[in-house]
Amino acid sequence: MSVTSDLKNKLSRRTLLKSATVGMALAVGAPFVKSAQPKVLRYLATDLDESAAISKQCFADTGIQIEYTAVSTDEVSRRALTKPNSFDVLETEYFSLKNLVPSGNIQGLDTRKILKFNDISPVITKGELQNGKKLSAQGTAPWEVLYLAGADSRQFSKTATDFVTLIPTTYNADTLGIRPDLIKRPIESWAELLNPEFKGRAALVNIPSIGMMDAAMVVEATGQHRYADKGNMTKAEIDLTMKIMTQAKKDGQFRGFWKDFNESVTLMASGQTVIQSMWSPAVTKVKSLGTPCVFQPLKEGYRSWAYGLCASKATTQAKLEWTYEFVNWFLSGWAGAHLNRQGYYSAVLPTAKAQMTANEWGFWMEGKPAVADITAPDGTVIEKAGAKRDGGSYDERMGNVACWNAIMDEHDYVVKKWAEFVAA
Numbered sequence: 001m002s003v004t005s006d007l008k009n010k011l012s013r014r015t016l017l018k019s020a021t022v023g024m025a026l027a028v029g030a031p032f033v034k035s036a037q038p039k040v041l042r043y044l045a046t047d048l049d050e051s052a053a054i055s056k057q058c059f060a061d062t063g064i065q066i067e068y069t070a071v072s073t074d075e076v077s078r079r080a081l082t083k084p085n086s087f088d089v090l091e092t093e094y095f096s097l098k099n100l101v102p103s104g105n106i107q108g109l110d111t112r113k114i115l116k117f118n119d120i121s122p123v124i125t126k127g128e129l130q131n132g133k134k135l136s137a138q139g140t141a142p143w144e145v146l147y148l149a150g151a152d153s154r155q156f157s158k159t160a161t162d163f164v165t166l167i168p169t170t171y172n173a174d175t176l177g178i179r180p181d182l183i184k185r186p187i188e189s190w191a192e193l194l195n196p197e198f199k200g201r202a203a204l205v206n207i208p209s210i211g212m213m214d215a216a217m218v219v220e221a222t223g224q225h226r227y228a229d230k231g232n233m234t235k236a237e238i239d240l241t242m243k244i245m246t247q248a249k250k251d252g253q254f255r256g257f258w259k260d261f262n263e264s265v266t267l268m269a270s271g272q273t274v275i276q277s278m279w280s281p282a283v284t285k286v287k288s289l290g291t292p293c294v295f296q297p298l299k300e301g302y303r304s305w306a307y308g309l310c311a312s313k314a315t316t317q318a319k320l321e322w323t324y325e326f327v328n329w330f331l332s333g334w335a336g337a338h339l340n341r342q343g344y345y346s347a348v349l350p351t352a353k354a355q356m357t358a359n360e361w362g363f364w365m366e367g368k369p370a371v372a373d374i375t376a377p378d379g380t381v382i383e384k385a386g387a388k389r390d391g392g393s394y395d396e397r398m399g400n401v402a403c404w405n406a407i408m409d410e411h412d413y414v415v416k417k418w419a420e421f422v423a424a
Helices: 005-010 052-062 073-082 094-103 190-194 208-221 235-250 261-269 280-288 317-330 334-340 349-353 358-366 394-398 411-423
Strands: 039-046 064-071 089-093 167-174 176-178 202-205 254-258 275-277 294-296 302-312 381-383 401-404
Touching: 039 073, 039 317, 052 064, 052 317, 052 334, 064 073, 064 317, 073 089, 073 094, 073 208, 089 094, 094 302, 167 334, 176 190, 176 280, 190 202, 190 208, 190 275, 202 208, 202 261, 208 235, 208 275, 208 302, 208 401, 208 411, 235 411, 254 261, 254 275, 261 275, 261 280, 280 294, 280 381, 302 317, 317 334, 334 349, 334 358, 349 358
Parallel strands: 039 064, 039 089, 202 254, 202 275, 302 401
Antiparallel strands: 089 302, 167 302, 176 275, 176 294
């Protein structure tokens, strides 16, 4: 997919990046100029975030070459903790920061060098919608771990500073994916994951910290327990949750447990599962294969998450400046629009909107019926004219967040009990 001719003009070579702080003087759409010196950034992230289209467009516009290393969610954190010399740029979830920041292996970024920092969605920076509606803070809410006490600090700041842990890239409100053509009735609750009607055709994400929260959403929806904080359970709550889920597993409820995007797509597209933990782009992928799939809004709300970028503590000064250039490019619109077209939400919505058609923006962001077919980033038609987005508008979906992904105080116990559950 190429940018419009107008954007190409805006991204011409007329203006050079002058210094480490030159980004302060540039506006969105300002030129990014290729350097004679190869600019390579080693980028550590999950396979969910690896995007050949984004890296290709970034190189075309800036000359920055992204070298992805795609691993599992847990492996991202492990490498950040044990091999900080193996990457330059890290994209990780906000929930991992309670482990990563105290290690000193990552460095936050200076907001004064981020062109559009003040335009980042208040969902991330303040925990509220544009209209001021406050969001649930259960779990690890991004705004609570956004700021660092100082440039080299290993501690979070409760008030805004010039240094942030992560510059947000993308976030979403997650729910269950379903096959409406195989279920053929309304699905309204997380409790349906344990409905015997779907015995042998349900699945969970096999990432302990995330799977445990999906399990908590299910247990709470069944009325068997009310959690004070689904993102920070006590050992007794973890035991109760795993007891309920283990019994369901022994009864044959689950077809499987998936660890990555492609596994979840295969399970759903093949019909092996009809209801499961799922991510929005995976639903988009299933649809692009011609298979009906719905990212089902549920009455109990969504489990939400947010990803962002930082640099390794071992990153050289030159690569740190390329990181700032990359971040500024990432927030300038093309990448945001690309992500929005997959069902994600981008960090800076106005720049993404400028790169989307009115029909795309209305469908993905405003909950309006599509006036023409909606296509995936690869051009595949995924929704016909007249369709509405699952869950409605941005405000409807993000305004109904029940909890955020989290690393619990009892994380080691979570990992232990989750392994026992999967092996049961």
